[in-house]
Amino acid sequence: GESVGLHLPTLSVQEGDNSIINCAYSNSASDYFIWYKQESGKGPQFIIDIRSNMDKRQGQRVTVLLNKTVKHLSLQIAATQPGDSAVYFCAETGGSNYKLTFGKGTLLTVNP
Amino acid sequence: EAGVVQSPRYKIIEKKQPVAFWCNPISGHNTLYWYLQNLGQGPELLIRYENEEAVDDSQLPKDRFSAERLKGVDSTLKIQPAELGDSAVYLCASSLDPGPGTQYFGPGTRLTVL
Numbered sequence: 001g002e003s004v005g006l007h008l009p010t011l012s013v014q015e016g017d018n019s020i021i022n023c024a025y026s027n028s029a030s031d032y033f034i035w036y037k038q039e040s041g042k043g044p045q046f047i048i049d050i051r052s053n054m055d056k057r058q059g060q061r062v063t064v065l066l067n068k069t070v071k072h073l074s075l076q077i078a079a080t081q082p083g084d085s086a087v088y089f090c091a092e093t094g095g096s097n098y099k100l101t102f103g104k105g106t107l108l109t110v111n112p
Numbered sequence: 113e114a115g116v117v118q119s120p121r122y123k124i125i126e127k128k129q130p131v132a133f134w135c136n137p138i139s140g141h142n143t144l145y146w147y148l149q150n151l152g153q154g155p156e157l158l159i160r161y162e163n164e165e166a167v168d169d170s171q172l173p174k175d176r177f178s179a180e181r182l183k184g185v186d187s188t189l190k191i192q193p194a195e196l197g198d199s200a201v202y203l204c205a206s207s208l209d210p211g212p213g214t215q216y217f218g219p220g221t222r223l224t225v226l
Contacts, residue, residue: 045217046215046216091154098160102154
């Protein structure tokens with residue numbers, strides 16, 4: 001859904017379903033992208049990354065897709081589990097300063 | 113292996129008071145970051161250290177914020193005086209190398225300014 005003010009985009013899925021979380025970025029110079037998972041009361045946890053010379057990268061139950069033409073990044077979680085419930089952030093960086101710019105975040109809720 | 117340690121976990125102060133946050137990075141990690149995270153937003157970098165040198169402090173509001181990492185290990189972030197708008201979570205992260213994908217975050221300090 002759309003976010004307004006402090007409201008996070010939210011995604012609610014049933015346990016066992018696949019989840020797709022989207023992220024748009026604006027900096028065409030960004031060349032490295034990361035997805036983080038943040039559970040309540042904890043710091044962000046690295047999930048998966050992708051460089052701009054790739055379109056797709058797979059990890060365990062997660063896949064990141066990068067579409068540089070439309071500046072869009074997505075995170076796919078297979079067989080979503082209750083433990084996947086968290087806020088998911090995409091982050092980008094470009095150049096050599098290693099400064100990460102985080103997106104707004106999406107709240108994923110997995111219903112048992 | 114212990115992760116990034118931060119203290120305190122929570123802090124409530126009145127405006128105009130000083131406050132300090134402490135971070136102990138993962139052993140051997142040379143690069144340390146301080147981030148600010150507002151409710152519902154992603155973290156924003158305040159300062160990055162490589163060993164004891166602050167290599168990027170462009171986002172640190174230097175009129176009231178200061179940080180130090182004197183021996184290249186632990187770090188302290190200070191706010192003096194605190195303002196109502198400083199209420200947020202302050203995250204510390206560390207990495208072995210200054211590459212963004214290898215940052216490990218601590219649990220953060222939640223600051224409430226009344």
